[in-house]
Amino acid sequence: MLLVYTQKITPRLRYTFKHLITRILGIPVDFTTKIETFIAHNEVKMSYIKQPLGDEFFVRSHDLLFVQGIGEVEISIQQWDETPCFFPAGEKSTVPYDIFAASFYLLSRYEEYLPYVKDEHGRYTAAESLAFKNNFLSTPVVDIWCQKFLKIFLERFPNVVPEARNFSYQPVINIPVAYAYKKRGIIRTFGGFVTDIVRFRFSRFIERFAVLLSMKDDPYDNFEAFITLHKKYQTKAYYFFQLGDYSTYDHSISIYKNEFIRLIKNVSDYSKVGLLASYESFTNIEKLKVEKKRLNTTINKPVKRARQHYNKLNVPQFYRNLIDLEITEDYSMGYCDTNGFRAGTCSPFYFYDIGMEIQTPLKVYPFCMEYGGEFEAEIFTNEIMKMVAQVQEVKGTFIPIFHNVVLSERNVEWKEMYINLLKEYSNA
Structure with a gap:
């Protein structure tokens, strides 16, 4: 069981940690806001705050998981090795980026709550997205971030055995x-024949006849x-x-x-x-x-x-x-x-x-x-x-x-x- 110390346990924080740490990485997680409880915990633990308490496994937190509602979020895409990431956590952080806040931004579809230009069908398009604009749409960055986090985490806690998952x-x-052609009704069938003729689709005209006469599947x-x-x-x-x-x-x-x-x-x-x-x-x-x-x-x-x-x-x-x-x-x-x-x-x-x-x-x-x-x-x-x-x-x-x-x-x-x-x- 991983114990996470944070100053405030919000629904966003609980949701994100449970998904990344437990569902993706297979490590049970719990939370505390009490420093005494965190210090007394002699097993696997980490802090998710602005400044580390000591030399613990520490991830510097972005504000996104501690606020409510929608607002403009400043994002600057950087490279974590060869993987795009954002919300840098600084030198003191054990992990260089706040992958929890970044993952929440993507998973919750935060950007789709913001104003955007719809296409002719009223849809949010890929071109509007952060991932498309920064060339990482074809990469499952959240899952890659989790694997990078796990590698660093297991170096600190080698006795942790995550639950395995499979592709x-x-x-x-x-x-x-x-x-x-089948079962489309008289009017739609007749309209189909007419359309085939008007558009010179004679092979389809013949195929339609053959199917309706049970001569072809x-x-x-x-x-x-x-x-x-x-x-x-x-x-x-x-x-x-x-x-x-x-x-x-x-x-x-x-x-x-x-x-x-x-x-x-x-x-x-x-x-x-x-x-x-x-x-x-x-x-x-x-x-x-x-x-x-x-x-x-x-x-x-x-x-x-x-x-x-x-x-x-x-x-x-x-x-x-x-x-x-x-x-x-x-x-x-x-x-x-x-x-x-x-x-x-x-x-x-x-x-x-x-x-x-x-x-x-x-x-x-x-x-x-x-x-x-x-x-x-x-x-x-x-x-x-x-x-x-x-x-x-x-x-x-x-x-x-x-x-x-x-x-x-x-x-x-x-x-x-x-x-x-x-x-x-x-x-x-």
Whole structure:
């Protein structure tokens, strides 16, 4: 048990130390504000204050964990060996940076509470972030800082044996549209034929006819094949189904169609299933509630996980909506147009609500890549392999986001990449 002496035990401090020291590094931690208790403690201990008491393991504290609310924070990026870091702690500090305050800044998404320029979908973009502006978005800096801290810590306390953790690979598959042609209704099917003709997509026109006449499989209907693959490589994929009403950005098949219901039930028997919250539910908790109820009814299980379609994540409101609906896992923490670690980490963490100054029960599973059609598969794969290597080194969780549309026979290179990732990083 590590005992931390500090002048004030705040919710921010408790949250950050528990996550970094206990959840990431596997060392139990407790706190005290009494000097006598700290001095009398003859086992593992450290101080987190402005000046050291003696020659103890000491980290000079930044003010961020001791204040409330949001304000401008002065940040100057420096290099800790080859890793970017901020909030330097000075020469007296055993560790050169206050990684606790810096980690809280990234994990809480502090910068997303500040004013920023939204894109056309109302989203916070990667270009607005501290990590993007300082070229460390593709690096899980929080986890690397923890490993650097641990190395220094174990030199002082060699008898400490941290609880081991392992690298894990956790693929996520979005299902915004289950089928390319099947079960889309008369009006949408007729409109599809007309669009094919107008845009001279004659091969697709023929393919549509063949599928509707049961002469050919629907190109998006690869669910059984991938369930078999996941079984072979002993990997639990996470499928997120979009069950919102039809709109400009939501083209899902009606939840009232029996084949769609059977599909979701079948997938849920072999994989983890969650809600792909619709574009329209971005700021509408009532729509979100309806969509959650639809999935609950379909799988006859409580819906515990969700992610936002188009990655329209607005902190903290969307997370507050999930908590109100008793959803306990979120998979929206990332960028849909840029690879990287939005919260600076490859480790799942509990969302801290700065507005309420509390750690919430919502666990955030950050992803670092989502397929984007504008990328070439080879270039995209090279970027992914670099990030996987970093996640492996810190024994984190690598979460990529794919779409069933991307994994169809129309996109052979992307399908091969998905299968290769399974072969390389699965539990088989």
